[in-house]
Amino acid sequence: MTLSTRASTSTRASTQARGALRIAGRETGPEEPWQVVVADPATGTEFARLTGGGLAEARRAVDAASSALAGWEDTPAADRAAALRRIADDLLDPAVADDLAVVISRETGKRLAEAEAEVRMSAGFFRWFADAVTGRSDRLWNVVPGISHHVRRRALGVVAVVTPWNFPVSIPARKLAAALAAGCTAVFKPSQVAPLSGLILAEIVDRHVPAGALNTVVVPAKVIGEAWIGDPRVRGITFTGSTEVGARIAAQAAGGMKRTVLELGGNAPFVVLPDADPASAAAQLMVAKYRNNGQSCIAANHAWLPRERFDDYLDAFLDATGALVLGDPCDPATTLGPLALPDDPARIAEVADRAEASGARVHRFGGAVPERGFFAPPVVVVRPGLDAPAVRCESFGPALAVLAYDDPEEVLRATRGLDHGLAGYVCGADTHRAAAFARRLDVGIVGVNTGTPNTPHVPFAGLKQSGVGTEGGHAGLEEFLSHQTVAVAG
Numbered sequence: 347m348t349l350s351t352r353a354s355t356s357t358r359a360s361t362q363a364r365g366a367l368r369i370a371g372r373e374t375g376p377e378e379p380w381q382v383v384v385a386d387p388a389t390g391t392e393f394a395r396l397t398g399g400g401l402a403e404a405r406r407a408v409d410a411a412s413s414a415l416a417g418w419e420d421t422p423a424a425d426r427a428a429a430l431r432r433i434a435d436d437l438l439d440p441a442v443a444d445d446l447a448v449v450i451s452r453e454t455g456k457r458l459a460e461a462e463a464e465v466r467m468s469a470g471f472f473r474w475f476a477d478a479v480t481g482r483s484d485r486l487w488n489v490v491p492g493i494s495h496h497v498r499r500r501a502l503g504v505v506a507v508v509t510p511w512n513f514p515v516s517i518p519a520r521k522l523a524a525a526l527a528a529g530c531t532a533v534f535k536p537s538q539v540a541p542l543s544g545l546i547l548a549e550i551v552d553r554h555v556p557a558g559a560l561n562t563v564v565v566p567a568k569v570i571g572e573a574w575i576g577d578p579r580v581r582g583i584t585f586t587g588s589t590e591v592g593a594r595i596a597a598q599a600a601g602g603m604k605r606t607v608l609e610l611g612g613n614a615p616f617v618v619l620p621d622a623d624p625a626s627a628a629a630q631l632m633v634a635k636y637r638n639n640g641q642s643c644i645a646a647n648h649a650w651l652p653r654e655r656f657d658d659y660l661d662a663f664l665d666a667t668g669a670l671v672l673g674d675p676c677d678p679a680t681t682l683g684p685l686a687l688p689d690d691p692a693r694i695a696e697v698a699d700r701a702e703a704s705g706a707r708v709h710r711f712g713g714a715v716p717e718r719g720f721f722a723p724p725v726v727v728v729r730p731g732l733d734a735p736a737v738r739c740e741s742f743g744p745a746l747a748v749l750a751y752d753d754p755e756e757v758l759r760a761t762r763g764l765d766h767g768l769a770g771y772v773c774g775a776d777t778h779r780a781a782a783f784a785r786r787l788d789v790g791i792v793g794v795n796t797g798t799p800n801t802p803h804v805p806f807a808g809l810k811q812s813g814v815g816t817e818g819g820h821a822g823l824e825e826f827l828s829h830q831t832v833a834v835a836g
Contacts, residue, residue, distance in 0.1 A: 364394065364395075364396045364397070364542065364545070365396065365397050366382055366396040366397055366398045366399065366541055366545060366563070366564035367397075367398070367399045367403050367562070367563050367564065368545065368548050368549070368552060368560075368561065368562040368563075369403065369406050369407050369410050369558075369561045369562075369563070370410040370413075370414075370557045370558045370561065371552050371556075371557030371558065372552075372557070374403070374406075375397070376397060376398065376399035376400060376402070376403050377399070377400065377402045377403070378399070378400045378402070379397045379398070379399070380397070380398050380399075380400070381395055381396075381397065381398070382395065382396040382397070382398045382538050382541055382564055383395050384396070384453055384539070384540070384541065384542060385688070386452050386453075386719075387454065387455035387675075387683070387684035387685060387686050387687075387719055387720045388452070388455060388674050388675055388676075388683065388684050388716075388718075388719045389718050389719050390688065390718050390719050390720065391718075393452050393453065394453075394542050396541055396542065396545075396564065398538065398541075398563075398564040398565060398566075399563055399564070399565050400565055400566065400569060401565070401569045401572065401573055403563050403565060404533070404535075404563055404565050404569050404570065404573035404574060405573050405577075406561075407533040407561035407562075407563050407573075408504060408533055408561075408573065408574065408577050408579055408580060410557070410558040410561045411504045411531040411532060411533050411558055411559075411560075411561050411579075412504055412531070412579045413558055414531045414556055414557065414558030414559050415501070415503060415504055415530075415531045417556055418501075418526075418529055418530075418531055418555065418556055418559045419500065419501040419529035419530075420529075421529070421556075423479045423480060423482060423527075423529075424480060426476075426479060426526065426527055426529065427476035427477070427479055427480045427527065428476070429526075429554040429555055430472040430473070430475060430476035430523055430526060430527060430554075431472065431473060431476045432553075432554045433469075433472045433523075433550055433551055433553075433554050434469040434470070434472040434473045434476070435469075436550045436553065436554075437465055437466075437468055437469040437472070437547075437550060438465075438466070438469045442550070443462065443465045443466075444462075446461075446465050446515065446543065446546055446547075447461040447462040447464070447465050448461070448676065449542050449543050449546060450464060450465070450514060450515060450540070450543050451675045451676050451683075452676075453511070453514060453539070453540035453541075453542060453543055453686075454511055454512060454514060454539075454540050454543075454638075454641075454686050455639055455675055455683040455684040455685055455686050455719075455720065456638055456639065456675055456683060457639075457675045457676075457680055457681070457682075457683050458675055458676045458678075459678075460637065460638060461675075464513060464515055464516045465515060467516045467519075467802070468515045468516045468518075468519035468547070469519075470801070470802045471516065471519040471520045471523040471524075471802045471818075472519060472523045473802075474523070474802035474803055474818075475523040475524050475526075475527035475802075475822075475823060476523075476527060478527065478819075478820055478823045479527040479528065479823060482499065484496060484497060484498040484499075485497040485498075490833075492835055492836070493833050493834065493835045494833070494834050495831055495832070495833050495834075496831065496832045496833075496834065497829060497830070497831050498829070498830055498832075499528075499824075499827040499828070499829055499830075500529065500827065500828055500830055501528050501529030501530045501826065501827065501828075502528065502530055502581045502582050502605060502825075502826050502827060502828050503530060503531075503579070503580070503581030503582070503828075504530065504531050504532070504533065504579050504580050504581060505525050505530045505531075505532050505533075505580065505581065505582040505583065505584060505826060506532070506533050506534075506535075506570070506574040506575070506580050506582070506583040506584070507521045507522060507525065507532050507533065507534040507535070507583075507584050508534075508535045508570060508583065508584070508585045508586075508587070508595075509521065509534075509535070509536055509537060509544065509585075509586055509587075510537050510586050510587050511537035511539035511540035511686055512638060512641045512642060512643075512686065513638070513642075514536060514537060514540040514541075514543035514544050515543050515544070515546075515547050517586050518534065518536065518544055518547055519547065520802070520817050520818060520822070521584045521586075521607075521817065522534065522547075522551065522560065524817070524822045524823050524825065524826050525584070525826045526551075526555060526559065526560070527823060527826075528823055528826035528827050530582075530826050531558060531559045531560070531561075532559070532560050532561070533561050533562075533563070533574060533580070534548060534560060534561065534562045534563070535562075535563060535564065535565060535567075535570060536548075536562065536564060538564055539686060539687065540686070541564045544562065545562060545564075548560060548562035567591075571594075571595075571598050575595065575598045575599055575602065575604065576598070576602070578602060580602075580604065581604060581605065582604055582605035582606065582607070582825075582826065583595060583599055583604055583605075583606055583607075584606070584607040584608075584815070584817075584825070585606070585607070585608050585609070586608075586609040586610075586643070587610065588610065588611055589610040589611040589765075589766070589811045589812070589813075592608040592610040592813060595608065596608060596814070605815075605825070606814060606815060607813075607814070607815030607816070607817060607825050608813040608814050608815060609643065609768075609806070609807075609808060609812070609813045609815075609817060610643075610766075610768075610808060610811060610812050610813040611643065611740050611766055611768070611811065611812060612642075612643040612644055612645070612647070612740060612766055612768035612769055612808070612812055613647045613648070613738070613739070613740050613764055613765070613766040613768070614634070614644055614645060614646050614647050614768065614769040614770050614771060614789070615646070615647070615648055615649075615650060615757065615761045615770050615771070615787070615789075616630075616631055616634055616635070616646035616648070616649040616650070616770070616771040616773070617649075617650045617754070617757050617770070617771065617772045617773065617783065617787075618631075618649065618650065618651050618652065618659050618773045618774075619652070619754065619772065619773060619774035619775075619776075619779065619780055619783065620652040620654065620655065621774055621775040621776055621779075622659075622773045622774050622775055623775060624655070624658045624659050624661075624662040625662055626773070626795075627659055627662065627663075627773045628659070628662035628663045628665070628666045629666070630771065630773055630793075630795060630796065630797045631646060631649060631663055631666075631746075631771075631773075631797070632663075632666050632667070632797070633796075633797030633798060634646035634771050634793065634797035635649075635744070635746050635797075636667075636670065636681075636682055636724070636744060637797065637798070639682060639683050639684070639685055639686075639743070639744060640685075640741065640742065640743045640744040640745070641685060641686060641690075641742050641743060643740075643768055643769070643812075644768055644769035644791070644799075644800065645741075645742070646746065646771055646797075647737075647740055647741055647746070647747070648736070648737050648746065648747040648748070648749060649663070649746060649747070649748045649749070650749050650750075650751050650757045651748060651749070651750055651751070652750070652751060652752075653750040653751060653752050656750045660728065660748060663726070663748075664709060664726060667709075667711055667724050667726060668711055668713075669681075670682045670711070670713075670724060671713075671714075672684075672713065672714065672715055672716060672721050672723065673714075673716060674716075682724070682744065684716075684719045684720045684721045684722075685720045685721070685722050685743055686720070687720065688720050690720055690722060690742075690743055691720055691721060691722040693743065694722040694725060694741065694743045694744065694745050695722070695725075697725060697727070697735065697736055697741055697743075697745045698710060698725040698727065698745065700734075700735055700736070701727040701730050701734060701735075701736045701747075704730065704731065704734060706727050706728060706729060706730040706731075706734065706736070707727075707728040707729065708725065708726070708727050708728070709725070709726040709727075709728065710723060710725055711723045711724045711725070711726075722743055722744055723744070724744040724745070724746075725744065725745040725746070726745075726746050726748060727745070727746070727747045727748065728748050729748065729749060729750060730747050730749070732749075732760055734747065737749070738764065738765075740766070754783060758786055758787070761787060761788060761789075762788045764810075765810055765811040766808070766810055766811050766812045767788050767789045767790060767808060767809030767810040767811075767812050768789060768790055768791070768808040768809075768812035768813070769789055769790065769791050769792065769793070769799065770784070770787040770789040770791075770792045770793075771792065771793045771794075771796075771797065771799075772784045772787070772792060772793075772794050772795075773794075773795055774794075774795070777794065777795065780794045780795065781794050788809060788810070789808075789809060789812075790806065790807045790808045790809055790812065791804075791806055791807075800818070801818075802818055802819075803818070803819060804818055804819045805817070805818050805819035805820075805821040805822060806818040806819075806822070807821075
């Protein structure tokens with residue numbers, strides 16, 4: 347896509363009068379409207395303005411989902427799967443995919459190539475869960491004389507889906523595809539930072555499922571507790587976001603005994619083993635650290651380098667980082683885009699300032715930083731203390747702490763002591779040794795010689811403060827199913 351195409355598409359998206367509420371398959375107006383203003387991180391200027399709703403619309407969404415539940419749950423799994431495959435086909439239609447990728451980029455600052463990959467990944471979730479739900483059958487047990495036990499899986503019920511801005515299409519797709527495949531209906535709240543992407547996805551889904559199977563509302567976060575978590579008709583909630591918010595949701599959901607799937611904060615270690623090639627390790631670390639401008643829950647947050655070759659590995663990574671080009675995320679020459687929020691650059695600068703004040707060596711990469719927009723030059727903090735915020739806290743941006751080790755067992759002890767356990771990375775020439783080390787990391791998913799370990803087909807789940815429940819894979823489908831056993835005598 348050329349920059350001129352990007353500009354015309356962006357103008358069209360931003361000038362459209364858009365509502366931010368889709369209930370029972372159609373756009374609807376709010377009782378108490380408010381303006382949702384979306385900024386373009388590349389310029390700091392307004393990209394779109396939508397009309398959001400409130401408590402009344404959040405409750406209406408549950409009404410619609412509850413009314414549609416029986417019909418969608420009773421729809422044969424093969425027909426539900428066919429609907430999901432049609433959704434995937436629409437997402438892969440170039441006329442849809444190209445425009446949607448531009449909107450993702452304009453809302454989040456994600457590079458256009460990565461936004462295009464996100465659209466493809468989103469289609470992959472709908473295809474995978476269509477396959478996962480097809481061919482399942484009930485079980486019959488004849489283990490007690492005179493009694494047959496019929497065991498079936500049925501839809502959990504109405505589920506609430508609350509998603510962040512950093513992957514505004516693929517994270518909703520991962521949740522919605524699983525829920526809809528299982529026969530659940532959903533109420534969906536996209537992030538108000540990047541709502542347009544989620545609303546476009548909702549429009550596509552609405553074309554292929556019955557009215558009320560999906561209900562999408564952009565509402566203040568404060569209404570979710572009362573309207574959704576507090577409603578007994580909502581049987582489950584799936585949320586991706588910060589650990590602090592996830593803990594509050596878990597506490598509220600526990601009162602109603604609701605099932606929760608919470609994918610929360612991360613603090614991923616990137617471990618370079620002594621036999622790794624420096625150039626290869628640097629290339630993998632660049633992906634693990636700077637993908638999505640560093641604003642990913644599975645981004646590498648701190649790297650561990652063997653002391654005997656510390657400078658070799660560090661120099662390779664510093665050279666690669668110094669070659670990054672900050673700029674318009676839709677410009678093919680850009681390799682690092684802007685951060686999503688206006689306060690993010692100052693937050694990254696504070697990471698560097700605090701580390702420097704504590705005595706760590708800090709590499710600040712300047713280069714040509716655009717005058718407008720929310721750009722943050724990369725920061726590499728060398729050998730901070732293990733208790734430094736640069737190590738213990740998720741940077742969620744282009745900041746990385748680099749530490750030295752003498753024995754890989756040091757790394758295992760240090761990372762097991764961290765509060766989060768979402769993802770990790772291991773780099774080594776001996777893949778068997780690297781994989782064996784990866785299995786000992788106290789995290790849910792590990793990339794061995796790859797910075798992109800996730801795919802729709804495999805389970806994705808965090809440990810410790812990184813959440814509960816599973817997304818992706820067959821286990822991700824099971825989260826939206828419940829078991830019923832019918833024992834029949836005679």
